[in-house]
Amino acid sequence: MYLDNSTMLTQNDAMLIPDGFPGQRMLVLPRPRVREYLQQEGTTRLVVTDCGYFPQADSHGRRRVVPIAQVVVMVCVEGSGWCETEVGRFPVKRGQVVILMPGRPHAYGADALDPWTLWWFHAAGPDIEAFLRVAGTTPENPVRRPRNIYPIVSLMSEILRWMERDSTTTSLMAASGAAWHVLTQLASERSRSADSGDAIEHAVEYVRARIVDHISVPELAAMASLSASHFSALFKREVGYPVLQYQTLLRMARARELLDVTSGTIAAIAAEVGYQDSFYFARQFKKIHGMTPREYRDEHKG
The missing domain is CATH 1.10.10.60 (Homeodomain-like)
Structure with missing residues (x-):
């Protein structure tokens, strides 16, 4: 449970690192630009305020006793970690998505032995909290396993690409549209373990949509919650070729x-x-x- 805002950090909290990981990508939108965007006609509903990609983020984590106004969405594609709400602590495994509601204290962190690789974003807007309640996202249910993680990761990558491009209204609208798509996909899906056949079909769609990107077989396997060797064998059996070929x-x-x-x-x-x-x-x-x-x-x- 969370205590009041004067609570001292525990020894473990003091060891959490919010960013600065080798190979990371990260973009934080200046807060005056956030306010300006949300006041423009036609762009008042949602804006991505922060986003990033943290590979093998050893010791990564945050504890926010003072709540923030943004929803936090994190997709774990490799490794594992945990998150906390006022209800308690929840484990987070590869292929799962964490959604932390705005206006609530929370914490999260990478597993000490198997640190996670994350795609993440924060978003603000007047409709988000009500939307999340309707979608069943609560402090009691912050972790989900989508049926198909690949399009969600593609959208997370798209958000970061647009945010890295510049902070023009056009780019922010594109990033916000992708973020809204992520939220609606998560809202419309029920958690379940992916069937192996479905996993390979989804992986093929993912590879076809990202032919110019570097594709990591272990990362594809992790998103399907399969070992790299099992995933590779299934992919070759179903498609006729290894992933990279x-x-x-x-x-x-x-x-x-x-x-x-x-x-x-x-x-x-x-x-x-x-x-x-x-x-x-x-x-x-x-x-x-x-x-x-x-x-x-x-x-x-x-």
């Missing part, structure tokens, strides 16, 4: 389309399908197609 095939299909219908340079096309090194892209293309990208473009087709 399947992503390469998707990239090459997109590259062929760009070579056929655009006049972009080989380097530009390589970058658009996820290869920063155009020479490596050309080698991969030739390995699969038996010809270079330039030779493929020069062929007569149709």
Whole structure:
């Protein structure tokens, strides 16, 4: 249970680190800009105020005895941790989502032996608290396991990309739209363990939607609550290819389309399908197609 605002930090609380992890990404919107955005016509309902990605966040955690006005949403894609509300402490495992209501004291932290990897955001707006109550999010029920974690992680990544871009109204609207989509997806789903077949189908959709991104097999497996070896075996059985080879095939299909219908340079096309090194892209293309990208473009087709 929480005590009053004068409560001293425990020794364990004093060891919690709010940020500063190797490889982290984090964006905090200046509070004057938050207030300005929420007062603009057409943007008064919700704004993302903070967001980030913390990989293997050893000793990460916060204890907020004085409540904040934002909802806190955290998606655990690897490792584990915990959260607390005024009701008590709840374990958080990979593939689960934490939703902490605004205006309530709370705490959370990474597991000491298996620290979590998190995508997270905070959002503010006049409708959030009522929406969360209708959605069944309460201090008694802060942790959920969505049926399909992949689109939620994709949306979390989209939020961070828009927030990192700039703080223009256009970017903030896009980030806020993605955040609202996350909340509505979580509200509409009932918790259950994912079926293995569903897990692979969802993973395929996730890979197809993110062909330019680095895909980690252990992270995909963690989001499906499967071991990396079991996930890899299931994926190859269902799809016919290992994860990374399947992503390469998707990239090459997109590259062929760009070579056929655009006049972009080989380097530009390589970058658009996820290869920063155009020479490596050309080698991969030739390995699969038996010809270079330039030779493929020069062929007569149709």
